[in-house]
Amino acid sequence: MDAQRIKVACSSCNLRELCLPMGLSAEEMGQLDTLISSRKRVKRGEALFSVGDRFTSLYAVRSGFFKTCVTTADGRDQVTGFQMAGEIIGLDGIVSDHHACDAVALEDAEVCVMPFNQVEELSRQFTPLQHHVHRIMSREIVRDHSVMLLLGSMRAEERLAAFLLNLVQRLQARGFSPSEFNLRMTREEIGSYLGMKLETVSRTFSKFVDDGIIDVKQRYVHIKDTEALRRIVNPQTCS
Amino acid sequence: MDAQRIKVACSSCNLRELCLPMGLSAEEMGQLDTLISSRKRVKRGEALFSVGDRFTSLYAVRSGFFKTCVTTADGRDQVTGFQMAGEIIGLDGIVSDHHACDAVALEDAEVCVMPFNQVEELSRQFTPLQHHVHRIMSREIVRDHSVMLLLGSMRAEERLAAFLLNLVQRLQARGFSPSEFNLRMTREEIGSYLGMKLETVSRTFSKFVDDGIIDVKQRYVHIKDTEALRRIVNPQTCS
C-alpha cells in the first residue's frame, strides 16, 4: 500500500549475490536496474499478499523474514516456507493471476517489488535473466519436493534436525554464524511447516538439548554439534 | 535412447487442450510445432530420467503414466507426483542442469521431447509461450504446496480421499469416467506419495468400501459417493 518511489538498483544492492541477479556479470546486472520500480515495507504480522489477491508482482526480500502458508476450507493451515533476505516470494500467483497463498512478515520487513509483466518483458530481451527466472522457479520446485520428502517419510527428530540444518545453512550464506541464531517463528509455525504439533516441536527441542546437541532458550538456538544433527537426518549414511 | 524422428505437431495433437499449447489460438499453436523435435517411448518400469542425469529437455506425457520420486541418502524414497497425458515432466532439472528426481513409467508410455534451450529461445520470440511456461512452473509450485498441506495436516482418510478426488478430476478432464478407473500405481507408491505405509493405504481403502463410498477390486476403483469423499476432505465445510 505504501510503495515507495525510491531509487533502487540491483547493481548496488548488497544482496545481489543471493538474490535475482545472482551469477550475472556487472553489466548484465545493470540491465536489471530498471526492473525494481519500488520497495515496500511490511510490518510484523502484516500480509504482503493474501490468498485471492490479484497477482501483479514478484517480491525479493530485502530485509526481514516471511512465512507463506496455505489454508484448508476448514481452517487448518500449512506453512509452505520461510523466506529470508534475497529470496523471492510470489511465484504461486503466476498460474491463475491470483495468489494461492498468504505471505506474512514475521518481523518488520522490506521487499523489492518486481512487476511481473516487466520481468517477462525484460526476460525476452535479456537471455540471462530469462534463464535466471526459470532457475528460480525450478529451485522452488526442487525445494518443495524435498519438503515433501521431509513430511512424507521423516520422523519428528529428523524433521526438526533437517529444518535447523537448512536454516543455518541459509543464514551462513548470508554471513551469519553457522552455529547460533534467533528463530523468527513460533513453535506453532515451525510445527505447521514440519507437519507436527507445537508440543512435539517443543519436546523435540528439549530432547536435542538433553542430548547435548543444541542449547535453546526460547527463540535463541545454539547448535553445539552440527554433525549430530546430520546423523539424525541421515541415520545410515553418516558414520 | 530411441528418440524417434517422427513428424509431430502440437497443432494436430489431440492433447493440445491439456498440454503445453493449452489456451493458445490455432495460429499461435503453429509456432510450437517446431518445438517438439522427437518423441520417446518408455517401457513400464523404465526411467525417463534419473537423479543426476544431465538436464536437456522437458517432456510432455503423450500416453502412459509416470511417477516422479526423490530419495534420501539412506534409501527411503518419496513419490512427489504422478503424471498423466498432457502433463509436463522435468522442471526439476532446470535449476542445476541436472535432474533432481527420478521419472519412472508406471506403464508403457510415450513422451514428446522438448529441448529446453529451444523452449527458452521460442519463449523469447513468442510471448504467449513465455507466459505459458511460467504458468506451468507456477502451477507445479501451487500443486506442491497443496501436497504439503495434505502431508502436513491431513489424516489418512483425508489424504486418500483427496488423492482419489484429484485423480478422478484429472481423468475426467481427459474424457474418462468420473466414477471409475484403474489405478496405475501400487499401494506402496500411493503410500509413498501420501506419506503413509502401504498397509494403511490398504486399510483405508477397505474402510471406504465398508462405508459404501467406493468399490475396490485390486487396482480397479469405482467411486459410488463422490460427495462422501468431499466431506471426508473438508470435514467442516460440507454439510
Next chain:
DNA sequence: CGCGATGTTGAACATCTTCAAACGGTGTGG
C-alpha cells in the same frame, strides 16, 4: 507490574506403523 502470548512438560489417548500370516492374481516352466 500484570496481562496475554508463547513455550514447556506430563499423562492419557488416538493414530499409524510394524511384524506376521494368509490370500489372490499373473506369469513361467515343466
Next chain:
DNA sequence: CCACACCGTTTGAAGATGTTCAACATCGCG
C-alpha cells in the same frame, strides 16, 4: 495345462510415535 513361485494386497495384533488436553512457566509489552 497345471503347478508353482512371486509380487502385490489384505487383515490382525502388538507396539511406537505423535496428539490432545491440561497445568504451569516464562517472556515481552503496555
